[in-house]
Amino acid sequence: MLNQVRKSSVLPEEKAGQWVKSGMTIAIGEPAPMGLLRWIIRNKITDLTVIGSGLALDYLIAGGCVRKVITYYAGSPDIAVMPAFRSEAENGTLEVWECEEGILTSGLEAAGKGLPFMPWRGGVGTSLPDINADLKVIRDPIGGEVLIAVPAINIDITLLHASISDSYGNVQHCRGTGWLDMFLYRAADRVIVQVEKIVSNEEIRSKPWETTISNADAIVLSPYGAHPFYSRGYYVQDQEH
Template identity: 45%
Template sequence: MSTVEGHARRSRLVSEADAVAAVADGMTIGIGGFINSGHPMSIVRELIRSGRRDLTVVGAASAGLEIDLLIAAGVAAKVVTPYVGAEGLAGVGPAFRRAAQTDSIEVFELDEAHYYAGLRASAQRVPFNPWVAGVGTSLPEVNPALKVFQDPIKGTPVIAVPAIEIDVCFLHVACSDAYGNVQHNGTAYGDVAISAASERTFVSTERIIPSEQIRAAPWLTTIDGVTGVVRAPFGAHPFSAEGYYRPDEQHIRRYIAAAESWLRKDSRDGIDEYLDHYVLGPADHMDYLDRIGARRLFDLYEY
């Protein structure tokens, strides 16, 4: 506990298990990041180990294989994101593709403009956000939740994008103080939008830094006062954390090969072996890092 200007502040440091405890079956969760970067993977793996089911998962505007993994593990029942893939490694996530083709999950079809309009509506606590993009296309036919109506001011057609309401979101950040004031390296636009649309926000962070350091440069704070902070060095692995380490392409390809086998051969042997070794087998994040190995992890480090 710390005291600032006479007011007591309580630490918001929690474990991955504490963060995941905020999620109940059937909830809507958000997962931050961008394709092969900045996903809260230590929390994602804990979420899978927890056995949560029937979740609606809101990915990033360009989501990565963290969503694919949640589908392969049976966690996701519905996915809301314009894209799931691995940029240069896999055009479309194999588990996502299989689940969509077999109707194993519900896919909320939308483009990036609608995605941000839906998040903005949730952040503003309104039922929908009007948007022009997509008028005249087949998107409202593919996704009937996108409603075309006449603008009462100009009389022109617009689309009502329903609010994307998120119960709990999970992000990965560069650093945070113990009181939930976080900083990103690089752009934080998507993560900030997801957090604003969510009731609660938990972040995993590469470093915990003193509150004085945060207060010395307040313009660097991207989100303040999050619900909980998980200290998780290499917490985005196998994806990158800007300013810390590159994506582990070797590991990502290993996952893709396992998921591709499920897609093309209808065999879960490879994906189940991956889940057993890297997700269900490790007791916690540190155990996972032991399985990756220090040599491999530091080989990825950005010097």
């Protein structure tokens, strides 16, 4: 019988952050792992392609880290369009890969399944294929329906924030994940998860139905690491920040 010894996935923020290199494609989950994003800005990582939305995305753009964005919405409930995104997109220094939510998840699903593309009905008859040359209008070879072929959106590293994990990278999100997190996790070569608390493997195994991610590549202990955003089961969003 093989005696396999599991290794800890816990890394300090500095060491995990060093996995992110200039020119990579990264994805930001929800709530955003702001501790890791601040590390990226402080260390002047640049030329990134970023899949994300809202303030977290704008934070990286304002920090000079982003060359291209893949986003369905670069705003928030309080600000229709984020200021750094608007400024950089309007002056042409930021490349924008136009999509909507279904197109984004289709591309991520294709990447997660190792497929070159995923067909999608949404966007047929709109200007999206004209604006985004990567989207191809095709005809279903079986039923003849007109569809859009969405290319796989492959991610080098996905950055997530969650409630708890054990030291082996078995992650649990309190009250469920952000709606996009699992797509981002499956489409990535590596995933770094910052968590509020690291618990024993026994505690994780006592509630296996709550485990959302298994064997994350790196776990970073980061209490209050999603601030000014919320962390389910720990704190609410800081509206005054």
